[in-house]
Amino acid sequence: MNAQFPAPADAAPAPQRPVVLIGPMAAGKSFLALHMSKFYGYDFVDADQVIVSRHGVIPKIFAEHGEKYFRDLEADTIAEVLRDPDHANAIFSVGGGAPMTPSVREMLRHELVAYLKVDTETVLPRISGNRTRPMLQPDPERRWQELYEARRGCYEELADITLDGTRNRPVAEIGADLEAAITRLRSGAPDTTQEVQA
Ligand SMILES: Nc1ncnc2c1ncn2[C@@H]1O[C@H](COP(=O)(O)OP(=O)(O)O)[C@@H](O)[C@H]1O
Ligand SMILES: O=C(O)C1=C[C@@H](OP(=O)(O)O)[C@@H](O)[C@H](O)C1
Numbered sequence: 001m002n003a004q005f006p007a008p009a010d011a012a013p014a015p016q017r018p019v020v021l022i023g024p025m026a027a028g029k030s031f032l033a034l035h036m037s038k039f040y041g042y043d044f045v046d047a048d049q050v051i052v053s054r055h056g057v058i059p060k061i062f063a064e065h066g067e068k069y070f071r072d073l074e075a076d077t078i079a080e081v082l083r084d085p086d087h088a089n090a091i092f093s094v095g096g097g098a099p100m101t102p103s104v105r106e107m108l109r110h111e112l113v114a115y116l117k118v119d120t121e122t123v124l125p126r127i128s129g130n131r132t133r134p135m136l137q138p139d140p141e142r143r144w145q146e147l148y149e150a151r152r153g154c155y156e157e158l159a160d161i162t163l164d165g166t167r168n169r170p171v172a173e174i175g176a177d178l179e180a181a182i183t184r185l186r187s188g189a190p191d192t193t194q195e196v197q198a
């Protein structure tokens with residue numbers, strides 16, 4: 001939840017901050033962040049891509065070092081991106097499990113956070129047979145549901161903006177909603193995004 005928005009009317013403009021995209025696996029966070037860079041000119045940063053570029057693919061990190069090691073890399077990466085002025089204009093997608101790490105959750109409380117909400121009908125076809133997300137093994141559909149139930153409260157609590165990614169909505173529509181919400185919040189108006197049914 002963001003402490004800087006809206007700024008008091010008489011305050012100097014706050015320096016620009018990234019917008020952090022959270023939500024469950026395969027909601028389309030990375031896809032949406034890339035879309036926002038192409039269509040609206042934001043910097044694109046994806047925490048998993050940074051980790052992979054430095055440490056190799058995620059299944060191998062989990063297999064060789066375990067989840068805790070990955071979570072530490074993830075938390076360090078997120079902290080680094082958030083303090084980098086070069087990424088102040090980023091739409092920053094983070095992995096679905098990132099907000100479950102207490103230090104990450106604490107960082108995100110001070111940032112502008114958009115939660116990409118999806119329904120099972122949208123997401124299950126995207127993860128069926130998935131072998132690249134270690135947290136979904138060995139039964140992606142069942143594991144996705146379990147993790148979603150365990151994590152959804154955390155996503156809801158952090159969200160300044162809730163994006164409707166249900167019914168397989170096209171990324172262009174979700175992106176337009178995100179752009180409108182960012183503009184609204186940065187201008188100091190309250191977010192009027194309607195809660196969606198998942
Ligand atoms: N709005 C969308 N419409 C159709 N397919 C999508 C949409 N968003 C994501 N996808 C597809 O779903 C898959 C997972 O998306 P991804 O961005 O990797 O999710 P996340 O980063 O949330 O795990 C990708 O193959 C992507 O092409
Ligand atoms: O939810 C999780 O625990 C994970 C989500 C993945 O990212 P996406 O949410 O982008 O798929 C990736 O960080 C890793 O496989 C763990």
Ligand SMILES: [Mg+2]
Binds near residue numbers: 029048094
């Ligand atoms: Mg992703």
